[in-house]
Amino acid sequence: MDPTSNPLDRLLEISELFRADMARAFEGTGLTAARTHLLWVLAGLGPSPQQALAGAMGVSARNITGLVDALEAAGYVKRSPHPTDRRATIVSLTDAGEVTMSDMARDHANLSTNLLDAVDPADRAALSRGLDAIATRLRALIQEEADAAAVIR
Amino acid sequence: MDPTSNPLDRLLEISELFRADMARAFEGTGLTAARTHLLWVLAGLGPSPQQALAGAMGVSARNITGLVDALEAAGYVKRSPHPTDRRATIVSLTDAGEVTMSDMARDHANLSTNLLDAVDPADRAALSRGLDAIATRLRALIQEEADAAAVIR
DNA sequence: TATTGTTATACTCTATAACTATA
DNA sequence: TATAGTTATAGAGTATAACAATA
Numbered sequence: 001m002d003p004t005s006n007p008l009d010r011l012l013e014i015s016e017l018f019r020a021d022m023a024r025a026f027e028g029t030g031l032t033a034a035r036t037h038l039l040w041v042l043a044g045l046g047p048s049p050q051q052a053l054a055g056a057m058g059v060s061a062r063n064i065t066g067l068v069d070a071l072e073a074a075g076y077v078k079r080s081p082h083p084t085d086r087r088a089t090i091v092s093l094t095d096a097g098e099v100t101m102s103d104m105a106r107d108h109a110n111l112s113t114n115l116l117d118a119v120d121p122a123d124r125a126a127l128s129r130g131l132d133a134i135a136t137r138l139r140a141l142i143q144e145e146a147d148a149a150a151v152i153r
Numbered sequence: 154m155d156p157t158s159n160p161l162d163r164l165l166e167i168s169e170l171f172r173a174d175m176a177r178a179f180e181g182t183g184l185t186a187a188r189t190h191l192l193w194v195l196a197g198l199g200p201s202p203q204q205a206l207a208g209a210m211g212v213s214a215r216n217i218t219g220l221v222d223a224l225e226a227a228g229y230v231k232r233s234p235h236p237t238d239r240r241a242t243i244v245s246l247t248d249a250g251e252v253t254m255s256d257m258a259r260d261h262a263n264l265s266t267n268l269l270d271a272v273d274p275a276d277r278a279a280l281s282r283g284l285d286a287i288a289t290r291l292r293a294l295i296q297e298e299a300d301a302a303a304v305i306r
Numbered sequence: 307t308a309t310t311g312t313t314a315t316a317c318t319c320t321a322t323a324a325c326t327a328t329a
Numbered sequence: 330t331a332t333a334g335t336t337a338t339a340g341a342g343t344a345t346a347a348c349a350a351t352a
Contacts, residue, residue, distance in 0.1 A: 006265050007265075007269065008264070008265040008268055009265070010281075010284045011167060011168070012168065012171065014287060014291060015168030017288070017292065017295060018291070021298070032319085034318080034319060035318095049333075049334095050334065051334085060320070060322080061334065061335090062321070062323095062335080062336090065335065066318085066319075070318090082333090085328080085329075085333080086327080086328060086329085087327065087328045087333040087334070111161070112160075112161040114294065115287050116159070116160065116161070117290075118286040118290035119282075119283045119286045119287060120279075120283070122279070123279035123282050123283045124160075126279035127160055127279060127280050127283035127284070128160050128163075129272075129273065130272045130273070130283075131280070132163060133271040133272045134167060134269075135170070136271065137270075137271035138174075139170065142170060145174070185341070187341080187342060187343090188341095202310075203310075203311065204309080204310065204311085212342090213343070214310075214312090215313090216343060217311090218311065218313095219342075219343090223341090235310095238351080239352085240309065240311070240351045241309090241311080242310080242311070
């Protein structure tokens with residue numbers, strides 16, 4: 001992860017830079033990476049019960065309770081009763097939350113454009129294909145490992 | 154971070170896959186991402202006082218105390234007195250820690266090779282150049298933001 | 307007076323298990 | 330009997346502040 005700067009290491013460096021930059025950007029907003037992830041998922045799904053969010057994010061229901069508590073206190077989301085199932089709670093973005101999400105989507109798009117602009121136009125298609133190939137191979141390797149682990153169990 | 158699969162989003166997806174895969178690989182080893190990061194830094198610097206590790210990792214001294222406690226209990230590192238400064242503690246890899254790190258370096262190299270092999274040879278140079286350009290631009294943007302924040306202060 | 311590492315305290319993310327209210 | 334969400338409890342990573350020993 002540190003030395004011998006091959007493309008993979010550079011890729012990991014870039015993701016580190018993203019992470020650090022995000023953490024800095026959240027200062028004073030009441031947001032964190034985990035809370036923002038929930039907002040992205042919620043923006044994608046639309047108003048959802050907490051169980052659906054837990055499934056979509058791959059975390060425990062207990063975790064969702066905590067994240068929604070914090071986001072509700074900060075004014076980004078609200079809870080309302082499920083119309084037919086009285087056990088369930090529907091989480092949705094507040095108006096302020098909607099504004100925050102469209103700002104974020106805009107910033108994200110601008111950053112993408114800005115970073116792509118730094119790449120030689122002649123290299124862009126190959127970059128895209130290369131990243132696709134790496135992601136596909138990596139997904140396959142992880143699947144293999146999961147299958148191997150399942151056999152052991 | 155979720156939809157519209159442009160190269161940047163694919164890049165973030167790849168880093169997510171790495172992270173999830175690593176977490177799985179650590180099960181039962183007593184290691185975590187943060188502890189492994191310390192081991193990488195320590196392997197790079199050689200035996201070091203905790204302050205040096207804190208500086209190199211960009212975290213607080215308190216945090217290093219906790220990570221070294223855990224790594225020492227698991228047998229990966231040991232503490233010894235600094236030869237001349239009696240305030241300081243020197244952290245170094247144990248024999249078991251050295252073995253773990255060379256295994257990890259080997260696995261990391263194999264994975265890099267494996268993933269690069271998935272990329273069309275004709276695309277590899279452009280991929281490398283593209284990632285370099287993106288990393289450079291991103292570093293510059295972060296520096297700009299840091300400078301702007303410094304002016305405000 | 308400044309620095310090294312630790313203790314004290316606190317916040318966030320995460321998990322499992324037990325419990326309540328409902329299906 | 331099963332499911333949705335909460336409370337209880339716990340562990341990991343992180344931070345700041347106060348403190349002891351040493352420079």
